[in-house]
Amino acid sequence: ETGVTQTPRHLVMGMTNKKSLKCEQHLGHNAMYWYKQSAKKPLELMFVYSLEERVENNSVPSRFSPECPNSSHLFLHLHTLQPEDSALYLCASSQGPTKYGYTFGSGTRLTVV
Amino acid sequence: ILNVEQSPQSLHVQEGDSTNFTCSFPSSNFYALHWYRWETAKSPEALFVMTLNGDEKKKGRISATLNTKEGYSYLYIKGSQPEDSATYLCAFGSGNTGKLIFGQGTTLQVKP
Numbered sequence: 001e002t003g004v005t006q007t008p009r010h011l012v013m014g015m016t017n018k019k020s021l022k023c024e025q026h027l028g029h030n031a032m033y034w035y036k037q038s039a040k041k042p043l044e045l046m047f048v049y050s051l052e053e054r055v056e057n058n059s060v061p062s063r064f065s066p067e068c069p070n071s072s073h074l075f076l077h078l079h080t081l082q083p084e085d086s087a088l089y090l091c092a093s094s095q096g097p098t099k100y101g102y103t104f105g106s107g108t109r110l111t112v113v
Numbered sequence: 114i115l116n117v118e119q120s121p122q123s124l125h126v127q128e129g130d131s132t133n134f135t136c137s138f139p140s141s142n143f144y145a146l147h148w149y150r151w152e153t154a155k156s157p158e159a160l161f162v163m164t165l166n167g168d169e170k171k172k173g174r175i176s177a178t179l180n181t182k183e184g185y186s187y188l189y190i191k192g193s194q195p196e197d198s199a200t201y202l203c204a205f206g207s208g209n210t211g212k213l214i215f216g217q218g219t220t221l222q223v224k225p
Contacts, residue, residue: 002156002158035215040217041217042215042216042217043202043215045212045214090157098144098147098208098212099144099162100162101147101162102149102159103156103159104149105156106155106156
């Protein structure tokens, strides 16, 4: 365990479903991130939250909706996804600026059918 | 568009060989350069965070150097072991925003 916990580990959902991914950290970090990794592509930044405020939304489609209720929890709400959204979704946390390393969760492997 | 390039894409070496990978990044607006190690079915694990031109960092048999003026970093592994088999990611931090841009990674396979 790295200190960042993601659930579920695996998720299969239909295109009309609504589901949520959850990320939790108790490292005292004040920034949390969602990254997406599609096959043979680099990790792609989706959202950045700093002190519970969204500071980055990297042109992500509105079918992905993040929520950060407090500094320890981060959610990614999914609805009406497409098969091309199938990927590994990684959550990370850090102390904020990029001079601090990220701590990653184990990821959620999402398959959209 | 910020581009981070890593080479080679993959590498197969024998146990005991030393090896090195390259990460190229924009030389402007540099704030930090990260290296991560990502083993299959595990989380990416931070190896180094470097912020100063000329920085050299070492952790056991793994070391890294940084040249911010020309925009590259090298990761060296001395005497590779099978347990070093993983994907090594570098990431460029642009400004003090908490935004890291990752390269595609170098996948290392060390054969016993």
